[in-house]
Each structure stands twice: as structure tokens, then as C-alpha cells.
Amino acid sequence: MLCFMPGALDMAADVEATIPDPGPSGLSAAEARQRLERCGPNTIARQGKSSLLVAFAANFTHLMAVLLWVSGVLAFLAGMPELGVAVFLVNIINGGFSFFQEYKAEKATEALLRLLPQKAHVVRDGIEVIVPAEELVPGDLMILNDGDHISADARVTGSFSLSVDESTLTGESRPIRKSPSENRPEHGPEESHRESNLVFAGTNVVSGRGQAVVFATGASTRFGKIAELTQSIVDEPSPLQEEMKRVTRTVSILAVGIGAFFFVLSSVLGGGHHLEASFIFAMGMVVAFVPEGMLPTVTLSLALCVQTMAARNALVKKLSAVETLGCTTVICSDKTGTITQNKMTVLKVWTADAEYSISGTDYSPEGSIDADCQDPDRTSLTRALVAACHCNNARLLPPHKETDRDWSIEGDPTEGALIVLARKAGISVDSPDVLGHRICELAFDSHRQRMSTVYDIRGKRVLYLKGAPTRVLDRSTKICLNGESVPLNAGWREKILEANDRLAGQGLRVLALAERQVPGDLEHLSPGTLEHDLTFCGLAAMLDPPHEGVLEAVRQCHSAGIKVVMITGDYGLTAESIARRVEILPESGKVVTGAELDAMDDRELAEVLAEPVVFARVLPEQKLRIVSVLQTLDHIVAVTGDGVNDAPALRKSDIGIAMGIAGTDVAKEAADIILLDDNFASIVTAVELGRSVYANIRRFATYVFTSNMAEAVPFVVSFLSRGAIPLPLTVMQVLAVDLGTDMLPALALGAEPAEPDVMSNPPRDKSRPLLDRMLLCKALLWYGVIEGLAGMLCFFHFTGFAAPAAASYQTATTMTFLGIVMGQIGAVLCCRTVRSSIFSRRFFANPLVFAAIGAEILVLLAVMYLPPLARVFGTTPIAPEMWLFALIFVPAMIVLDELRKLIARSMR
Ligand code: ATP
Secondary structure, eight states: OOOOOTTOGGGHHHHHHHSOOOOTTOBOHHHHHHHHHHHOOSOOOOOSOOOHHHHHHHTTTSHHHHHHHHHHHHHHHTTOHHHHHHHHHHHHHHHHHHHHHHHHHHHHHHHHHTTSOOEEEEEETTEEEEEEGGGOOTTOEEEEOTTOBOOSEEEEEEEEEEEEEOHHHHOOOSOEEOOOOSSOOOSOTTSTTTTTTEEOTTOEEEEEEEEEEEEEOGGGSTGGGOGGGGOOSOOOOOHHHHHHHHHHHHHHHHHHHHHHHHHHHHHHHTTTTTHHHHHHHHHHHHHHHOOTTHHHHHHHHHHHHHHHHHHTTEEESOHHHHHHHHHOOEEEEOSTTTTBOOOOEEEEEEOSSOEEEEOOOTTOSOOOEEESSOOSSOHHHHHHHHHHHHSOOOEEEOOBTTTTBOSEEESOHHHHHHHHHHHHTTOOTTSGGGOSEEEEEEEEETTTTEEEEEEEETTEEEEEEEEOHHHHHHTEEEEEETTEEEEOOHHHHHHHHHHHHHHHTTTOEEEEEEEEEEOTTOOOOSHHHHSSSEEEEEEEEEEOOBOTTHHHHHHHHHHTTOEEEEEOSSOHHHHHHHHHHTTSSOTTOEEEEHHHHHTSOHHHHHHHHTSOEEEESOOHHHHHHHHHHHHHTTOOEEEEEOSGGGHHHHHHSSEEEEETTTOOHHHHHHOSEEETTOOHHHHHHHHHHHHHHHHHHHHHHHHHHHHHHHHHHHHHHHHHTTTSSOOSSOHHHHHIIIIIITHHHHHHHTTOOOOGGGGTSOOOOTTSOSSOHHHHIIIIIIIIHHHHHHHHHHHHHHHTSSOOOGGGHHHHHHHHHHHHHHHHHHHHHHTTOSSSOTTSSOTTSOHHHHHHHHHHHHHHHHHHHSHHHHHHHTOOOOOHHHHHHHHTHHHHHHHHHHHHHHHHHHTO
């Protein structure tokens, strides 16, 4: 048994030559298992991850941490070892906590990788099965389909128009044609002609189909050698994280600046007498203002939101997508599979002989076919259904008791529905009508809007074709009437178009079926030589109902100021009917076809986009153009896609959303978000979550800055009194507020459920910074000042507005500390809502806030009543009457803020 070993890149061709072809039945499951044991899984270790130790160290060496280290050292030098130790402790606790949050965030993101395992189609024991890509082994017979990601290096042994995009490996963006090569190449592996029969891991099939024998897996593949390509989840920081970094840095430098300024000022003014007090003041400013825990908390909130989104079927690949989602102003959505379920059931068949109604639901082949007139022989119907079965790559799978699976299909649901229909008529893939050898396939793509196959049937070559009715009609010259081909005159054309519009107008997806005898001597088999002179056999109209919840999701978008534009490859009338049903298209809205779109310039398109609109029979390039024009109108555009050709639009949009079930690997790679259930409603849920996580980050940012201001107020008061009032809060007590009582409530605010009006407001302006003037004013000049005043009032209540006697200094500072903590408790409750009253929502909706307040009180009591801690923090137990006075500041903060919110609401 051969395994392709690392370091043998230039031996690739030699090795592929030595892997024997397993034959059409592929490997046996047992053999595959043995090979997996011998060669190991087909995986490549993630590269470029810094080690845990480096990540840990980073939390103690960034700018803010260095500032605190320096402050600590200065405290020691200034002869204040207790303060020095405390500052060091702050830094250590902070760093440890930040590391823990980062680690948790990283684990959350990594766990998502497992939600979307790469899969591969292989033939094992003669049956085509889907296996996790990591279980591919050398010798496996892989089946390659349009849009598949290739997960191992392999030799092509069969193909139908197979083209592969190798740009990830070679930078060459032109698709490379691949086919089995009879002549073994003789030159180096870098030459493309040599590799035209080889496909490589990390590349994608852009069109056609094929099969290939794996010759290298895992680290032995060419892809495995390119370490930096192995990350599939991008770790780049989101704009919010960047902003947080910037803000934290600016605030820290500002705090140091202010501290240094006052230090110099008071040293100069005081002639050096107050040097110690000035130094402590400067330190207090630094410690109070440096918002140490902010960035890791943002990262963790985003990562936890990503986890929640995954649980709600939206898998986010980049943290930045979470934020952008919250700003989305337009969602451009496909119809088939996103708005609708992509579960097709043929309800009507039209032929020149009769129109048939089909009963039965889902993919169960039980149901009746009733003609609207006498048609005992059903010869035309049979011909149409034979064409449908031959021009088909889907498989009907019977119910499976063990997995509780009902009748299901493998492959394209449109094709699956046709197989089910044929079975209802008694025609199956192995019935005598559907036998023969497939000579070639001209694959479906959204440009051609059709697909055809050529079969050798008892020595005759027959072409079967299906596709969009007008495309098929354009290529037909005959029609099947009573089982015979007769000329297709203008009358028949009109009847076909009328039937098509009537069925499409009911929201049904209509496909035409046709066939043709191909001359036996035709050499070049291509669309040009094959797809003409067809006999039109009939129309099949299928129901594809909207997903559950789509109507409500569309309504939510409307109330959230988000425009929904349907962009579909399907026929206008079908698209219109569905769009009206789910309220994407109001009475005033219109349908624009791809052809009409081409005739418009960008200005006209912008005008159309200002109104409700559905685009039908649109090509992927046109989708790209719609996205670009929307972006020039300053829209933040989310766009859905599933096919290979959707990749450019997915990349161009602000949020690319790929379908997890029906989407190709190519689309998934290009997207920022993958929908695990392909449901439009999940996009709207993700938008809602994106909006609420942003609101939560604003909540805790407000709260964190609030406490920073409150801690600074006593220092300023003391400074302004020019020493007449000794520091009402010691630096140690600042540390206690900063770490002990501040941290958990801030975190708890990050878990606040969405406010009920989160989807009733227009989208946020993406260019507006998180820490805007409003937030800072509210945090610093409102909550911060009230908290600070609460502290000072407690202080003065005890001292009777005079400087405290030396003996009672500890009690006085303890009172300030207590007052600030009471203000904090009020503030954390107030920060839960922006404008609405905190009593207007379920008060206990976020139990974490109450747990955090509980923890805050415990820390407070410990700091005041445990003698060792009380010694360190310079606190002392206080009388019950003093407690009562301080407690007033919890309701006082709430009452004041409720008044502010009331005024804010009345001014809207
Ligand atoms: P959407 O763009 O919303 O996903 P769609 O699936 O109809 O809608 P395309 O996949 O671009 O869009 O298909 C365009 C048209 O091609 C369809 O309306 C149908 O008429 C035809 N078609 C779709 N699937 C097949 C197929 N497997 N074989 C032949 N013709 C097809």
C-alpha cells in the first residue's frame, strides 16, 4: 500500500502513476478503513496560531499593561510598597482575565469549524456515498460535481466538461480543463499539460462532472505544503475590535497625560511639599481611567454572539460580519431554496395531448396522475417523462427506518421531483424505457438555463433536454402529439407559452422537456451541434412552497428599515407570485427581467432600486451589478448565493451569505456567513442578533466609562481643594472598584437580551463610531458624575462637610467607596435600556445582571468586613445608619435616569 509522503512534491506524478485504479466499485469500506489507519486522516494542521504561552504573555505586555507595570515600579520607588503590590496585582488579575476571555472566544470560534465539516463524494463498495473529507484515502474513487471543493490530490479517470479553478494554488484565475489522459505526461509537474489529468486539494470544480482516483491526502497534498492557506476561519480583527484598541490606547495615553500634568503642576505649585499626594493623585488618574478589560470583553461578546448565531442556523466566518449584519440596509435574496424550501413536487404536467394533475406530497412516489381529458395511452406523457428521467442526475432514496428518514432524494431537488413524477407514472430509472448508456452530458448552468444528455439506446443516439421553457421552445421545431413528432407551428407555440404563463402565475416553477434523435455520425458533441431541432415533449410545473417564517421575517425587515430585493434565475411570473405571497413585492412593486436590466444604465437601475422590485431571469453577473449599484447608493448589502457563479457577488457584497445545504463549496468559501438551514428567516435572525450584540457592547462600554469617571471625581475634588480635603477615595479603593465591583456587572450587560424595539429602528450608520459623543457624555457626564457625587455625598455626610479627623479618615473613605458602589448598582440597572424605562421590560430577563450585583455586594462586604482585606484596602466597618444613607443612591440613580429617559422619549 502506498502513501504519498511529504517532501515528495516533484514526485507527484510518479506516485499518482503507482496508485492503482480501484475500478468502478471504488475501494471496499474495510480497505478504506485500513488505509485510513495506515496513512492517517486527510487533514492539515492549522498553522500560524501563536502558542498559548505567547498569547498569555501578550496580555501582560501591551501598552496598558506596561503603563500599570511602570506605575507599580514607581510606587515602590516612591516608598509605597503596598500600592506597588496592589497595582501589580491589578495587572495580573486583568491580564489573566483577558487571557481567559480571549481563550474562550477562540474556543467558541474553533467549535464552529466542526459545524461545517468538508464532505467528499466517493464510491465505496460500488455505491456512491458522502464521507467526511478527512476520511479520504489514497485509492479512493472521488466523484466531482460542479462547485465541489476538492479535498485530496487525485488523477482524473472520467469527465464531462470538467473544469477546475486552481487559483488558490497557482494564482491562475482561468479555469483549467481536466480530462483523463491516455498519454502519461513526461515532463515536470509544474507544466499544465502534464497536469491536465490531475486535480489538487484546495481547488474547486467550476463546471462539469468527473471522477478521480485519490493519490495523496493530508500533508502530502500540494495544498498541504502551503501552510498559510490552511485557515478557513479568518481571524482578522473586526472594525469594532480595532476601534476598541484605538480608544483604549487613546484613553490610556490621555489618563497618563492628565496624571503627569497634575503631578507636575502640584509639585511646582506646592514647592515639592505635596509630592507624595501628587504622585498618588497621578496614579489614581491612570488606574481609574485605563479601560483595561474593554477589548477582551468586546471580543468575547462577539464570539459568544457568533455561537448564538450558529445555534440559530447562521454560521459566521468572521467576527466583523457580526457587526456589519447589524448595519445591513438591503438583503438581496435568491428565491429557490432561500425564500422557498427547495422541496419540489410536480403538481401539473402539460403536453399537447392533455394537462395532468398530480397528487401526492414530498418525495414519496405514491400519487395519481389525472388527465383533464380522455388520454388512455398517455404516449406523449410517457415520452416527456422518459426525457425527464434520462436528463437527470438525482437519485430517489427509499425510506430508512433506522434513521427515521422518509422518501428523500440525493442531488438537485428539481431533478428529484421529476424522478418522483416518473415513478408515479410507473416509469423508473431501471424500467425498459430508461435504459442505455450515457455518452455525454452538457451540464446545467444558470446561463444556459438548460441541461442535456446524449444516450446510446439500442444503437441509436438520443438527446434528452430539459430547461427554462422559452429556451427549450426556441430550440424546438416539433412537438410530441399522440406520441408522434409533428411540426411545431405558431399555434402550438402560443399554446405552450399560454400554459407556461398560467402555471407560473400560480407560483409554480415550470420546466420544459424535449428530445431529439442525434445522427450517428455526428462527431463533435457540443451545445451548438446537439441542442437544436428538438421535439417539444411537455411542461412540468412544480410547487416549491416558501419556508416557514419567511413572511414574518420579511415583515420584520420592513419594520427594521431593511429593504428586501428578490433576485432569481426563475421566470418572472413564478417569482412575482412567490414574492407577493411573502410580501416582498407590494401592489406597487414591479418585476424587472435580466434582459430589461441589461438595457438600463446605472442611474436607471438606481431609480428602480429605490422602489420595491423583484429581478427575474437574472444571471450571476447581473446580480453583481445590482449589488455594486446598491453600494454606490451607500447601502450595506447582504446577498445570498449558492452557485459557483455567485462567488463574485458574495465577495463584493458587505455580507456574503451562502446556502449551507444547497450551496456549492465555492459559494461557501466566498461567503462571510453560511446558512445552515438555507432559510431567509435565519438571515433576519442573524441581523437581529448583530444589532443586539452591538447594543450590548454599547451598554457595557457606557458602564465601564461610568465607573472610571466616578473614581476620578474624588481625586479632582481633593485636588481643587488644594489639599484641604484629603483624598476621599484611596488609590487602593479605586482598584477595588475597578476590579472587584466593576468587572462582573459589565460582563453581565453583554448578555442582555435584545430590547423589543431592536427590529423597529432603522439600521445603524456604519460610519458612526461605537464610542460616539452621546455615549461618552452619558457615561462620563451623567452616570459617572452622579456616581461620583454619590461617593462625595456619603463622604461629606460622614464628615459633616469638613475635613475628617485623622482617626475617622478610614471611615470617611469607606463611605465614598460605598457611595460609588451603590451608584454603580443603580447604573448597571439603568444601562440595561437606552431610552425605554427599565420597568417596561421583563425586569429579570437577564439573571446574570442580578448575579453580578450579588457578586458585587459580596466583594464589597469582603473588602469592608474581612480584616486582612480591610487592612489592604484601608476600609472599616460602618454604622447601620451610614449604610442606610448610602443605600439611597441605588434608587436615586434609577429615579434620576428614568426622568432623563422620559425626557429623551418625549423629545423624539
Ligand atoms: P434562484 O436563482 O432563485 O435560485 P433558480 O434556481 O430558478 O432560482 P437558476 O438555478 O439560475 O435559478 O435556474 C434558472 C432556470 O433554469 C430555472 O428557472 C429553470 O427553468 C432552469 N433549471 C433549473 N434547474 C435546472 C436543471 N437541473 N436542469 C435544467 N434546467 C434547470
